[in-house]
Amino acid sequence: MRRRSPAPAGDAAPAPRCGARQAERCGGERHQGWRYPGQRPRGAPLRWIRLATVTALLSLVSGPSAAGSAASVPAGWQTLAALEFAVGERLPFEETTVSRILKRPVTATGELWLAADGTLIMAIEAPRFERRALEQRFVTLTRLRSGADRNPDDPADLIVRRLPIQADRPAQVLLRSIAQLLDGNIDALQDSFELLAPQEPAPPGDTGASWELRLEPRAERLRRRLPMVVLKGTGDRLLAVRADRGTQGSQTVRLLDTAASS
Secondary structure, three states: OOOOOOOOOOOOOOOOOOOHHHHHHHOOHHHOOOOOOOOOOOOOOHHHHHHHHHHHHHHHHOOHHHHOOHHHOOHHHHHHHOOOOOOOOOEEEEEEEEEOOOOOOEEEEEEEEEOOOOOEEEEEEEOOOEEEEEOOOEEEEEEEOOOOOOOOOOHHHEEEEEEEOOOOOHHHHHHHHHHHHHHOOHHHHHHHEEEOOOOEOOOOOOOOOEEEEEEEEOOHHHHHHOOEEEEEEEOOEEEEEEEEOHHHEEEEEEEHHHOOOO
């Protein structure tokens, strides 16, 4: 094997010759080369990338553009964001279901409210007792068994079904939309629906003006079964939510404490 003779004492040591992967170990000039802006240095932890990404995003939203970000939000979404509901506030409602398989529209009345844990509860009192509880992943349906003299307070007289949430079921989508409106979770609505034009939002500062907004599901599979959800209200009050199923019918929930025809 041929050995290299040591460099003369008075001469500078030659620059190390090594591959690009050895940059951190040998510190050669070759490895202090150019990098793309924002490129992670070799050996830097992954959090360096996250920090750089966050810094870049902050630079995009800061400055004069941030002042106009609120103005870029469509007026319809701003109208929905202005709705106010108290947690646990019981709202009398009337539900009307129209379907081509029904001889006539079916109307039910009761109360609905948003529990502290985020569960939407719809308690139907007439024509028959029924309770619907929409949780994050399940819908629980509680109904009376058939027969006379059944007691809603007696568990033996109840039939309870717990169903998983299915994103393409119009009835469940209607419940979820109501829950998001009561909770003020407009971001979730924006993720699921597109605001259709023309829209009739509430004029800023006008608490008595009527408005109507039409939402179209973003998911194509759901859109085939539920072409549109229509919201109606007055000022900062929600009056009605209608799941429009086209030729299949519709399901409308009207809040009776803000009595108005829709």
